[in-house]
Amino acid sequence: MNREPLMPRTLLASGTFVAxxxxxxxxxxxxxxxxxxxxxxxxxxxxxPPVDTGGAPYTAADVHFxxxxxxxxxxxxxxxxxxxxxxxxxxxxxxxxxxxxxxxDEIVLMRRWLTGHHEAVPEVDPSHMMMPGMxxxxxxxxxxxxxxxxxxxxxxxxxxDRVFLRYMIQHHQGAITMxxxxxxxxxxxxxxxxxxxxxxxxxxxxxEIERMQRMLADLLFERTN
Numbered sequence: 056m057n058r059e060p061l062m063p064r065t066l067l068a069s070g071t072f073v074a075x076x077x078x079x080x081x082x083x084x085x086x087x088x089x090x091x092x093x094x095x096x097x098x099x100x101x102x103x104p105p106v107d108t109g110g111a112p113y114t115a116a117d118v119h120f121x122x123x124x125x126x127x128x129x130x131x132x133x134x135x136x137x138x139x140x141x142x143x144x145x146x147x148x149x150x151x152x153x154x155x156x157x158x159x160d161e162i163v164l165m166r167r168w169l170t171g172h173h174e175a176v177p178e179v180d181p182s183h184m185m186m187p188g189m190x191x192x193x194x195x196x197x198x199x200x201x202x203x204x205x206x207x208x209x210x211x212x213x214x215x216d217r218v219f220l221r222y223m224i225q226h227h228q229g230a231i232t233m234x235x236x237x238x239x240x241x242x243x244x245x246x247x248x249x250x251x252x253x254x255x256x257x258x259x260x261x262x263e264i265e266r267m268q269r270m271l272a273d274l275l276f277e278r279t280n
Contacts, residue, residue, distance in 0.1 A: 111245035111246050111247065112245075112246065113172060113245075113246040113249060114241075114242050114243045114245075114246075116237060116240035116241075116242075116243035116244075117243055117249045118169070118174050120233060120234075120236075120243070120244075120249065120253065121165045121168055121249065121252075122165075122169065122174070122175070122176075122177050123195045123233060124161075124165060124233060124256070125162055125165050125166065125169075125176070125177050125179065126177055126179060126195055126198070127197070127198060127226075127229065127230055127233065128159075128161055128162050129162065129179040129184075130181075130184055130198050130199065130204075130226070131154055131158050131223070131226055132155050132158050132159055132162075133181045133184065133204075134199070134204070134207060134219065134222070134223060134226070135150075135151035135152075135154040135155045135158075135223075136151070136155055137207070137208065137215070137219075138151035138152075138215070138219070139151075141208075141210065141211050141215040142211045142212040142215055143212075143215050143216055143219070146270065147215075147216050147219065147220070147270070150263070150266065150267070150270075151219075154223075154263075157259070161256075164252065165252070168248050168249070168252075184199075184201065184204055195229060195233060196228075196229035196230075196232040196233055197225050197226045197227065197229010197230060197232065198226065198229060199222055199225070203222060206218060207219060216270075216274060217271070217274050220267045220270055220271040224264055224267050224268065227260040227263055227264045227267070228264065230256055230260050231256075231257055231260055231264075234253045234254075237249075237253055238253070
């Protein structure tokens with residue numbers, strides 16, 4: 056199985072920039088994975104020589120990852136879909152359009168993969184994500200609670216930009232945590248589609264986190280000047 060090398064970018068930050076991000080968007084340690092390098096298990100998987108086995112078998116961890124990421128992506132699409140109606144800036148609307156298009160396409164891929172392996176496909180109802188009292192333990196890493204979604208839905212203009220960026224950084228970091236968990240599980244992430252999809256999630260969302268951190272820092276400096 057030939058695998059494209061994954062090259063996530065290293066975060067670039069001055070001392071002032073890091074301080075700004077910490078003030079605006081402090082993240083719990085449990086949901087802040089290291090973004091400067093791919094997970095060790097992914098590095099090891101890439102280093103192994105390809106073996107023609109007729110296709111690596113998938114595991115329960117692969118199913119959990121694909122099912123959970125459908126829910127994770129659906130919430131990101133919900134959040135990004137508010138940008139045009141909530142007074143988001145042009146730069147944020149552009150980012151949100153990319154998120155909506157890209158993650159909708161990936162949801163189709165994940166649903167097709169689960170269906171093709173005769174696994175249950177989760178039904179996603181965005182209205183359920185807004186229900187108060189939702190058990191946070193039922194959420195995938197980085198996903199917003201109903202209260203956090205409500206805060207974002209009520210925000211407008213520059214406030215929407217600020218709240219969106221803070222929460223979408225959290226959301227993307229959670230997706231990277233899910234990739235780390237996948238490749239840490241025994242024999243997981245070997246199936247070709249799962250491997251390539253997880254590697255792309257890691258690379259794409261690392262890059263988007265960097266972009267959103269810069270945008271968030273700009274908003275902070277704009278408010279203080």
